[in-house]
């Protein structure tokens with residue numbers, strides 16, 4: 001039985017509700033160039049790293065825990081001829097040693113849970129960036145507040161309150177790059193198609209009912225609440 005996300009994210013180039021264009025926008029915002037050294041925490045299949053290294057020539061070290069994603073990422077890096085620019089270390093990023101002031105930019109796109117939450121992520125990553133460098137985090141936020149009583153806030157807050165968390169961490173916000181409805185729909189639809197195709201090809205797999213149940217539950221939550229209420233953005237901030 002494959003791991004749920006290895007199936008669900010089989011076709012994702014980037015495993016977040018964003019696009020290659022928006023990742024290039026992030027690279028310009030962070031002033032990346034051939035001399036830049038970037039740490040990408042929970043880099044997935046190296047989607048953002050491939051875009052940034054090919055566009056800006058920067059050096060990126062990704063840390064990723066999922067064996068399937070590490071293998072897929074390394075294959076894509078080799079195929080793109082970027083092995084001299086991108087390296088992936090396999091392991092739990094929360095245990096990865098963060099040397100002070102070692103990076104021009106640190107990224108954590110869609111994975112602040114690695115350090116428990118956004119505050120934990122900023123507390124971990126800010127010291128690892130040189131003065132004048134940047135921390136960028138891709139994080140959900142609520143578009144409406146208060147939420148309907150049936151919706152759990154899951155620790156996420158509104159857009160201004162998210163920005164305030166960067167300021168509270170001693171960082172100066174320099175930009176945000178928000179997901180559009182199209183970005184969200186593409187990200188979610190790729191899950192639906194991959195899971196439906198897997199279920200179609202494996203109807204007798206003992207795990208199929210569980211996979212279907214999880215897939216339909218996620219789809220319902222998206223359609224009934226998240227599509228309207230949940231935003232996602234990459235927030236970038238300068239370290240003074």
Ligand SMILES: C[S@@+](CC[C@H](N)C(=O)[O-])C[C@H]1O[C@@H](n2cnc3c(N)ncnc32)[C@H](O)[C@@H]1O
Nearest residue numbers: 014015016042043044064065066092093109110
């Ligand atoms: C939403 S995906 C984002 C991947 C990538 N940043 C991107 O934008 O394409 C979250 C990633 O976090 C990884 N992950 C989860 N916990 C981790 C941990 N403790 N250490 C390293 N990676 C982790 C998952 O395997 C997954 O690849």
